[in-house]
Amino acid sequence: MPVLVMKFGGTSVATLDRIKRAAKRVGVEVAKGYDVIVIVSAMSGKTNELVGWVTETSPLFDAREYDAVVSSGENVTAGLMALTLQEMDVPARSWQGWQVPLKTTSAHSAARIEEIPTGNINAKFSEGMKVAVVAGFQGISPEGRITTLGRGGSDTTAVAFAAAFGAERCDIYTDVDGVYTTDPRICGKARKMDKIAFEEMLELASLGAKVLQTRSVELAMRYGVRLRVVSSFEEQSDNAGTLVCAEEDIMESNVVSGVAFSRDEAKMTLISVADRPGIAAAIFGPLSEAGVNVDMIVQNISEEGRTDMTFSCPTDQVLRAEKAMNDAKGRGDINFHELVVDDAVAKVSVVGIGMRSHAGVAAQMFKALQDEGINIKVITTSEIKISVLIDRKYMELAVQALHDAFGLEKVT
Numbered sequence: 001m002p003v004l005v006m007k008f009g010g011t012s013v014a015t016l017d018r019i020k021r022a023a024k025r026v027g028v029e030v031a032k033g034y035d036v037i038v039i040v041s042a043m044s045g046k047t048n049e050l051v052g053w054v055t056e057t058s059p060l061f062d063a064r065e066y067d068a069v070v071s072s073g074e075n076v077t078a079g080l081m082a083l084t085l086q087e088m089d090v091p092a093r094s095w096q097g098w099q100v101p102l103k104t105t106s107a108h109s110a111a112r113i114e115e116i117p118t119g120n121i122n123a124k125f126s127e128g129m130k131v132a133v134v135a136g137f138q139g140i141s142p143e144g145r146i147t148t149l150g151r152g153g154s155d156t157t158a159v160a161f162a163a164a165f166g167a168e169r170c171d172i173y174t175d176v177d178g179v180y181t182t183d184p185r186i187c188g189k190a191r192k193m194d195k196i197a198f199e200e201m202l203e204l205a206s207l208g209a210k211v212l213q214t215r216s217v218e219l220a221m222r223y224g225v226r227l228r229v230v231s232s233f234e235e236q237s238d239n240a241g242t243l244v245c246a247e248e249d250i251m252e253s254n255v256v257s258g259v260a261f262s263r264d265e266a267k268m269t270l271i272s273v274a275d276r277p278g279i280a281a282a283i284f285g286p287l288s289e290a291g292v293n294v295d296m297i298v299q300n301i302s303e304e305g306r307t308d309m310t311f312s313c314p315t316d317q318v319l320r321a322e323k324a325m326n327d328a329k330g331r332g333d334i335n336f337h338e339l340v341v342d343d344a345v346a347k348v349s350v351v352g353i354g355m356r357s358h359a360g361v362a363a364q365m366f367k368a369l370q371d372e373g374i375n376i377k378v379i380t381t382s383e384i385k386i387s388v389l390i391d392r393k394y395m396e397l398a399v400q401a402l403h404d405a406f407g408l409e410k411v412t
């Protein structure tokens with residue numbers, strides 16, 4: 001039987017009624033002759049609540065116990081989805097990550113998938129089971145502990161299953177009807193794209209467009225998975241939603257194809273560190289060991305052998321970063337006068353593969369921000385994106401201004 005992977009996000013399984021609605025959609029595909037692997041998220045809001053409980057109990061938590069707690073939301077929806085399908089006379093059962101077993105690294109709270117053996121689930125398919133409902137977001141480490149794949153990780157579970165089972169397609173059902181030029185909740189003029197290139201989707205996702213988890217796009221690109229984002233609230237036709245595909249399959253595109261943003265960023269500056277060989281390693285080594293995801297880095301020109309070093313990281317990692325820096329100072333590995341934290345910044349980025357062969361995008365971006373009186377604090381660029389750090393209160397304004405400046409509401 002051909003296999004189809006269908007992933008339902010948090011809002012699509014938020015209530016028993018919505019689970020029923022999703023199950024009906026699964027039933028339609030079963031009736032077409034597919035063996036279906038359904039990946040479910042936790043009910044919307046659940047994972048946030050669980051994370052809140054963990055951080056309230058233990059601000060610098062043991063990540064193994066964090067995973068034990070936050071993975072639990074998916075267990076509930078997987079069981080409920082299987083029960084709902086059984087009520088519809090569709091043969092189904094649920095699988096938690098460890099039962100598959102979905103094997104991951106030991107990098108708790110951000111584990112990577114290593115292997116998905118297909119034997120257990122295929123054996124059930126050959127006995128007549130039609131739907132395997134798998135709890136997204138979770139796996140098991142070599143040490144036998146429960147792991148999670150990072151926020152939004154059910155998307156990655158879905159794509160990894162599609163690759164492992166050679167699925168015909170991986171459909172991501174969510175609360176928007178596809179991938180837009182920017183988050184339609186922030187910009188009313190955002191336009192849905194019928195297709196988007198893997199590379200662009202990868203950048204948009206890693207720069208904050210949470211419609212797909214970055215790693216899921218990476219896996220789809222590597223294994224050639226047909227990945228589609230569709231609405232779980234609208235009737236579906238076969239070419240609905242947005243197909244994430246190879247660059248060659250896209251006929252028309254703008255120089256800039258999308259605007260992404262990441263709201264919860266913090267900017268940290270070490271004032272007056274010694275400018276000597278090895279200083280960057282002495283700063284960023286401990287940050288990495290503390291599990292801080294450093295993003296932008298700026299080193300100022302030095303004066304009298306001392307310099308300022310600025311970096312950005314997600315706001316929820318500021319505590320860890322501060323501790324790592326103060327510990328390193330305590331050990332005498334680095335010295336700085338002061339650690340200044342600005343946790344009210346956001347990152348806004350423009351993305352487009354057309355930027356490879358088109359000059360002037362940066363200037364146009366900076367002009368658009370200037371026209372709105374928005375000050376840029378940090379800039380980084382790569383081949384197909386430009387990112388700036390700005391005051392968080394201007395984030396929405398910046399996104400809308402850039403969407404307008406690059407004419408994204410239409411294909412030019």
Ligand code: ADP
Nearest residue numbers: 009010011174175179180182183185209210211
């Ligand atoms: P799910 O719970 O289904 O996984 P998410 O909340 O993780 O859903 O992702 C869907 C959300 O992503 C949308 O509601 C939308 O607000 C947001 N989003 C951000 N950027 C984009 C974009 N470029 N296109 C579509 N949605 C986007």
Ligand code: ASP
Nearest residue numbers: 041047137151152153154
């Ligand atoms: N429930 C997890 C989260 O909210 C995983 C997911 O929904 O993809 O991050």
Ligand code: MG
Nearest residue numbers: 009152210211
């Ligand atoms: Mg998601």
